[in-house]
Amino acid sequence: MIHFPRQLLVTSLSALLLSFACNPSYGQLVVKIGISVPLTGINAANGKDIESGVRLAVEEANAQRIRLDGQDARFELDSVDDQSDPRIGVQVAQKLVDDGVAVVVGYYNSGVALPSSLIFARAGIPVIHPAATNPAITHQGLKTVFRIIATDRQNSGTAGKYAVNVMKGQRIAVMDDRTAFGQGAVDEFKKAVTRAGGRIAIAEYTSDKAVEFSAQLTSIRAANADILFFGGLDSQGALITKRMRELGMRTQFVGSGGIADSIFLNIAGPAADGAMAWEYGRPVETLPQGKAFMQKFRKRFGTGSLSYAPFAYDAAWVAIHALRQANSATSADLLAALRATQYEGITGKIAFDPNGDLKNPTSTLYQVKGGRWVPVTTIGVE
Numbered sequence: 001m002i003h004f005p006r007q008l009l010v011t012s013l014s015a016l017l018l019s020f021a022c023n024p025s026y027g028q029l030v031v032k033i034g035i036s037v038p039l040t041g042i043n044a045a046n047g048k049d050i051e052s053g054v055r056l057a058v059e060e061a062n063a064q065r066i067r068l069d070g071q072d073a074r075f076e077l078d079s080v081d082d083q084s085d086p087r088i089g090v091q092v093a094q095k096l097v098d099d100g101v102a103v104v105v106g107y108y109n110s111g112v113a114l115p116s117s118l119i120f121a122r123a124g125i126p127v128i129h130p131a132a133t134n135p136a137i138t139h140q141g142l143k144t145v146f147r148i149i150a151t152d153r154q155n156s157g158t159a160g161k162y163a164v165n166v167m168k169g170q171r172i173a174v175m176d177d178r179t180a181f182g183q184g185a186v187d188e189f190k191k192a193v194t195r196a197g198g199r200i201a202i203a204e205y206t207s208d209k210a211v212e213f214s215a216q217l218t219s220i221r222a223a224n225a226d227i228l229f230f231g232g233l234d235s236q237g238a239l240i241t242k243r244m245r246e247l248g249m250r251t252q253f254v255g256s257g258g259i260a261d262s263i264f265l266n267i268a269g270p271a272a273d274g275a276m277a278w279e280y281g282r283p284v285e286t287l288p289q290g291k292a293f294m295q296k297f298r299k300r301f302g303t304g305s306l307s308y309a310p311f312a313y314d315a316a317w318v319a320i321h322a323l324r325q326a327n328s329a330t331s332a333d334l335l336a337a338l339r340a341t342q343y344e345g346i347t348g349k350i351a352f353d354p355n356g357d358l359k360n361p362t363s364t365l366y367q368v369k370g371g372r373w374v375p376v377t378t379i380g381v382e
Contacts, residue, residue: 075320148314155185173200217249261307
């Protein structure tokens, strides 16, 4: 038998205990929450906003010392930059699968969400969407996709009906950016206009990289359009609004979801006044937990949230709540709990229909008045 000196044994034991104390994962169940958003490029501000919403939820959950299956759970954020590019999105989706994430909160772009969702479906990993709104995302026959925001069919459908029945549009123009989001939003708007007995006078399109829109707007002005519905992102919507003012157009600009934020106001400047946009959900400040959320978001990150941080925060908490209900960190158990979700979030009541879409969604029309986006009306959508 080999005998070790007493002092050596004490020193070794002390070193071992110190290593356990310095290792925060020892004795803990690490649960990775993936997130895929654009963190570089023109959509980076919105991507970072979504990431910050998830990060805030994860930090709060860790402070609560949640236990799963008899172990202390520590939630970690595994964030990837999909660059708003479908090809890159598929690559980083596979990375998240390889990293062993339990759930993914994403996406910002519908065009990235559609192909990436197949990667997660094959791995059995649930995805909860806080921003991607193309209806096809939840209608691919996948059982792993959930969404806590209104779809374009719902949001843009409401916009189309409102344009005819309330705004009394006689000659309605549309323009989209040829992305899955923009084109999908305009397609649903056009269907709703037709169902309401309205008329699309002219349809134009651009690309999501364009910065000049004079040709399209000149045609729209020649068509004497009284309303222009644009399906695309905030920065382009702002440039279009600014150019409309320079061309002396009296056409009312109406944007699809995601436009009513500070980026639009900063780019459009004084030309923003009077512009409208249909956004997903209710005004956060009018919801019971809305003001408290905005205050703690600003305190944590030093800036106000944009359009999707509240939805991202809710998506993360829906996942964490479902993990607690399942008392498990496995994706299979999480999927079953997600389907039965009944959760009161910042953005309202969250429950899913058989496709994974949000039950009882709402849309709000905003208008720029005095340099601020001001709610005009909120409508429950079908």
